[in-house]
Amino acid sequence: MAESPLARAREASPGSDADASGSPARLRIDARDDRVVATLDRPDRRNAIDQAMVDELHALCADLEERPRTLILTGAGGIFAAGADIAQLRDRTGDDARRGINATVFDRIRRLPMPVVAAVDGFALGGGAELAYAADIRLGTPRVRFGNPEPGLGIIAAAGASWRLPEIVGHARASELLLTARVIDADEALAWGLLSSIHEPQDLLDSAHAVADRIAVNSARATILTKRALLAPRNAHPAIDGELQAELFDSADKYARMTAFLERKKR
Incomplete structure (x- = not known):
């Protein structure tokens, strides 16, 4: 059997702490049949996203594109x-900016076939915030702090915040955060819809798994096509909805699930 892209990533299996070259892994991976938990793990740098982590995220995306499963992203x-x-x-140059190093991998995460759940504890700042914005669903703890301090460092939030954040919280609120570099807490993030719910730190991962459990009981194909519809541009609707629904209407899974529903109602 061919080795999967994930198996070639730095953290190819739970418990490994280095890649073949001996460099510390940036991700800890817990791969299951219906989901993958990826934990950002650079404790000495507060899980800062470097090129090695970007490379490992690309390898993870390749695996999830090949074998779609729900992804739970969290930090150590x-x-x-x-x-x-x-x-x-x-040390990066204008040419590096045009390559979109972080933006490219965050967009790849956003477009994974199955949902992405971000389980956010503590700081999610700059590129960390933009990684969380790329998720479909975000859960947090009372310790969460979201912010984009990039203008204070002489740059912009160029890995998705300028267009993805307005889609989540609205243009006015996104403008305030990105233009002032203000940091918001968990309660404000919840009120703005940036977080779906807040949980105590010890319950955060279990809560993310509960979301993955709810996803897992549904049709995987219907979930994939629902996400595809959600990501489609406005001018693609309603035509794309009809095409996606047509595939599902002709599926054996739809017939079996609806038959089971009707049979349960008869009892």
Whole structure:
């Protein structure tokens, strides 16, 4: 059997702490039949996103594109991600910016076939916030702090915040956060719809798994096509909905699920 892209990532299996070259892994992976939990794990850098982590995220995406499953993203040590690695950002050039190093992988995460759930604890700042914005569903703890401090560092939030955040919280609120670099807490994030719910830190991952459990009982294909419809541009609707529904209407899974529903009602 061919080795999967995930097996070639730095953290190819639970319990490994380095890649073949001996470099510390940036992700801890718990791969299951219907979901994958990926934990950002750079405790010495508050889970800052560097090039090695980007590479591992690409490998993870390749695996989830090949074998779709729900992805739960979280961070180790009570922090989601304190941002991109500033030491690397300082040395990047205009050509690096045009490559969209973080933006490309975050967009790939956003477009994974199955849902992405971000379980956010502590700081989600800069690139860490933009990674969370790329998720379909975000859960948090009372310790959550979201913010985009990029203008204070002489740059912009260019990995999705300028267009993805307005889609989540609205243009006015996104403008306030991105133009002032203000940091908001969990209660404000919940009120704005940036978080779906708040849980105590010890319950956060279980709550993310509960969301994955609810996804898992549904038709995987219907879930994939629902996400595809959600990501489609406005001018693609309603035509795309009809095409996606047509595929499902002709599926054996739809017939079996509806038959089972009708039979339960008869009891």
